[in-house]
Amino acid sequence: MSGYIQEDIDPEELAHRTELASAIAGSVRDLIDATVRTEVGETDIAEARRLIAAATEILRKDQLPGPFGIRFNADGTKRSWGNAVLGRRNPIAPPVDIRHETEHSWLEVDLGPQYEGPAGLVHGGVLALVFDQLLGSTAEFQGVPGMTGTLTVRYRRGTPLGPIRGEARVDRVEGVKTFVTGTISVDGEVTAESEGIFILPRWARGEVPEAMRKSVGEG
Amino acid sequence: MSGYIQEDIDPEELAHRTELASAIAGSVRDLIDATVRTEVGETDIAEARRLIAAATEILRKDQLPGPFGIRFNADGTKRSWGNAVLGRRNPIAPPVDIRHETEHSWLEVDLGPQYEGPAGLVHGGVLALVFDQLLGSTAEFQGVPGMTGTLTVRYRRGTPLGPIRGEARVDRVEGVKTFVTGTISVDGEVTAESEGIFILPRWARGEVPEAMRKSVGEG
Numbered sequence: 221m222s223g224y225i226q227e228d229i230d231p232e233e234l235a236h237r238t239e240l241a242s243a244i245a246g247s248v249r250d251l252i253d254a255t256v257r258t259e260v261g262e263t264d265i266a267e268a269r270r271l272i273a274a275a276t277e278i279l280r281k282d283q284l285p286g287p288f289g290i291r292f293n294a295d296g297t298k299r300s301w302g303n304a305v306l307g308r309r310n311p312i313a314p315p316v317d318i319r320h321e322t323e324h325s326w327l328e329v330d331l332g333p334q335y336e337g338p339a340g341l342v343h344g345g346v347l348a349l350v351f352d353q354l355l356g357s358t359a360e361f362q363g364v365p366g367m368t369g370t371l372t373v374r375y376r377r378g379t380p381l382g383p384i385r386g387e388a389r390v391d392r393v394e395g396v397k398t399f400v401t402g403t404i405s406v407d408g409e410v411t412a413e414s415e416g417i418f419i420l421p422r423w424a425r426g427e428v429p430e431a432m433r434k435s436v437g438e439g
Numbered sequence: 440m441s442g443y444i445q446e447d448i449d450p451e452e453l454a455h456r457t458e459l460a461s462a463i464a465g466s467v468r469d470l471i472d473a474t475v476r477t478e479v480g481e482t483d484i485a486e487a488r489r490l491i492a493a494a495t496e497i498l499r500k501d502q503l504p505g506p507f508g509i510r511f512n513a514d515g516t517k518r519s520w521g522n523a524v525l526g527r528r529n530p531i532a533p534p535v536d537i538r539h540e541t542e543h544s545w546l547e548v549d550l551g552p553q554y555e556g557p558a559g560l561v562h563g564g565v566l567a568l569v570f571d572q573l574l575g576s577t578a579e580f581q582g583v584p585g586m587t588g589t590l591t592v593r594y595r596r597g598t599p600l601g602p603i604r605g606e607a608r609v610d611r612v613e614g615v616k617t618f619v620t621g622t623i624s625v626d627g628e629v630t631a632e633s634e635g636i637f638i639l640p641r642w643a644r645g646e647v648p649e650a651m652r653k654s655v656g657e658g
Binding site for chain 1: 442443455459462463464466467469470471473474475476477478479480481483484486487488490491492493494495497498499500501502503504505506507508509519520521522523524526528529530531552553554555556557558559562563564565567568569570571572575586587588589590591592593594597600
């Protein structure tokens, strides 16, 4: 599968690159927030655009030809820096940091104004996006990974923009299918719940490297 | 409902503000793409961050105190500029432009490297995000709007990053529930399908302004 890359970067160099990735993405996240909320006029917009174009030009001096893909390191860590939910170097990702316990996985994240759907509320589709990643990562951590087959989200009430908590656990495994359930809550009250069915792709059955079946975590 | 704002901006001024919003968000979208794919080192990252911080400071000179919300104009148009899918001034939105026909609604959008999930593929949750908006907008255009009650997405195969097409239609209406179905396809082949149930919130029944029930479109 193209885009899945095995690397061997020494820990110090990897830590350095991770710091740079987090720093640049963090700066762009601040800019995204400022853009959604800005009320400045024409002259300021023009000046901001000039600065942004200059920054873009610098970053474009050396670019990957396509998406980041998924990279595995010799130490068992995985990098999905382009991932729309987890991606450290992806400014559209909050990014979410998923924690894995023995029996369940969880996340806490603060969703800003760029994740809006109904006025003042998190976009229902953004919650689906978070669920897809949380449930999929939970299956992967439990050693029964797969691509999303079906994702169902039930919305109990609106979820205000701001801090949310997600939790998920594997409900059952049937052959190549893993059933995972989860919730998103605000201040201890569940606002949405989800079930995902994850299916190990045909190409991965029996031939997938151990690192891809169960990585030790996002690097 | 706070965040739903009735405005009356004259067409020329609105066109001007729309142009500015699209311009600044477009510049930030280019920067996001460059950030996900950049391979430049420490010195360049530092210089890019300095420029981005300067741009952010300019945009922060005059800011909305919170999310953009949803604004209705006297001419019947609606602005959801902070919306995570449609938002003209939201750099994380592609943005998607949904077209409404008599019987169905559709969209075409090119999804770049910031929407990645599995290597080289659109994040399954991003497809759910697009479906939620497409199906919800379809219900709204047909005059039977609602907040998402349940969203189900079935993934038939991976969807490569790049151009996708979405289509949706109202399947049926049962009381306050609207059932909408849709597909996403690449090169004419369906890669994912979805059903959404949209429920008119209690607070909106019988008291929602006509403009909120059926707007003439995104402005």
